[in-house]
Amino acid sequence: MARRAAFIRFQRDQAQHALVLDAGNSLLGDSDPAVRTRARTSIEAMNRMGYDALALGMQDISLLELSELRERMAEAQFPVLSANACLTGTTELLTDPYVVLAMADHRVGILGLTDAGGTEEVVATDPVLAARKWLPRLQRMADIIILLSHAGLDIDQVIAGQVPGIDVIVSGHTGSLTQPIVSRPSGTILLHADHAVRGSAGTRLGIAHLSFDKAGSLAEYEWRKIILTSEFGEDPEVAAWAQEMVYGGCE
Amino acid sequence: MTKASSHGGARRDLLIGTGAFLLFALGSLALLIALNPASQAWFSWFRSPTGEGSIAITLLHTNDTWGYLRAIG
Numbered sequence: 001m002a003r004r005a006a007f008i009r010f011q012r013d014q015a016q017h018a019l020v021l022d023a024g025n026s027l028l029g030d031s032d033p034a035v036r037t038r039a040r041t042s043i044e045a046m047n048r049m050g051y052d053a054l055a056l057g058m059q060d061i062s063l064l065e066l067s068e069l070r071e072r073m074a075e076a077q078f079p080v081l082s083a084n085a086c087l088t089g090t091t092e093l094l095t096d097p098y099v100v101l102a103m104a105d106h107r108v109g110i111l112g113l114t115d116a117g118g119t120e121e122v123v124a125t126d127p128v129l130a131a132r133k134w135l136p137r138l139q140r141m142a143d144i145i146i147l148l149s150h151a152g153l154d155i156d157q158v159i160a161g162q163v164p165g166i167d168v169i170v171s172g173h174t175g176s177l178t179q180p181i182v183s184r185p186s187g188t189i190l191l192h193a194d195h196a197v198r199g200s201a202g203t204r205l206g207i208a209h210l211s212f213d214k215a216g217s218l219a220e221y222e223w224r225k226i227i228l229t230s231e232f233g234e235d236p237e238v239a240a241w242a243q244e245m246v247y248g249g250c251e
Numbered sequence: 252m253t254k255a256s257s258h259g260g261a262r263r264d265l266l267i268g269t270g271a272f273l274l275f276a277l278g279s280l281a282l283l284i285a286l287n288p289a290s291q292a293w294f295s296w297f298r299s300p301t302g303e304g305s306i307a308i309t310l311l312h313t314n315d316t317w318g319y320l321r322a323i324g
Binding site (some may be wrong): 019029 | 278309312317318320
């Protein structure tokens with residue numbers, strides 16, 4: 001994580017405008033300190049790295065009690081999104097479906113999606129239907145549209161084919177890419193950086209350089225996947241904090 | 252002039268006067284809204300949003316990190 005923090009900081013310093021997003025299942029898995037702290041450390045890590053938004057994955061929902069998840073969302077200094085996670089038996093969304101961020105004189109709309117599934121307390125409905133419902137609304141408020149989705153690459157490709165006007169889909173869950181997928185005829189590009197591997201989750205990230213024209217249409221892009229090997233430097237402050245959380249205990 | 256034509260003229264004058272007043276009121280209201288910065292910002296959400304120039308964005312993204320926090324990695 002200290003390498004990721006250093007890489008993000010470096011890229012932020014270099015960039016005219018930067019966005020740091022997470023496409024879900026990043027709160028909790030199989031190891032401490034995230035399990036022990038009920039994902040408190042995961043949120044703090046993302047706060048420290050300056051994430052701009054996170055889409056909830058079903059694992060984020062199912063491994064935490066609803067009250068714990070609400071506490072984590074309150075601690076997050078970034079929006080936690082899902083346009084299809086509802087409180088069971090209701091149509092009430094668990095959290096905000098989207099966020100609109102101002103960048104220069106553009107508005108970047110980010111819609112979050114969760115993979116379908118549920119618990120006793122929360123149900124994630126069909127992500128394709130949720131995308132069809134919410135994206136036209138978001139397009140009235142933003143000229144650049146990013147779908148931050150934990151629905152899985154297959155479903156995200158269906159969305160790209162059925163819902164026009166999405167510039168970029170940042171995908172999570174099933175699948176992983178070495179090259180972006182360009183959906184035709186929409187021109188939507190799909191990016192997917194990682195798939196969880198026990199023992200080495202979080203060592204990959206994607207970086208895209210996106211150029212949008214005056215109207216907010218994607219004009220050019222370049223994407224690559226980064227594997228954070230030992231060749232990458234660490235952020236010393238974050239490294240010290242992580243060391244304390246992992247080995248020093250955190251209650 | 253008959254009584255009937257006198258009444259017709261008065262009614263026409265009343266309609267013209269009321270119409271002129273309504274036009275003035277609506278015009279003034281439109282001008283106030285148009286010149287108010289707060290209302291301009293509010294109405295901008297209804298316009299198809301576009302920027303005034305191109306923009307370059309560096310997008311960094313992760314997923315499925317499972318909250319792994321190891322100091323190295």
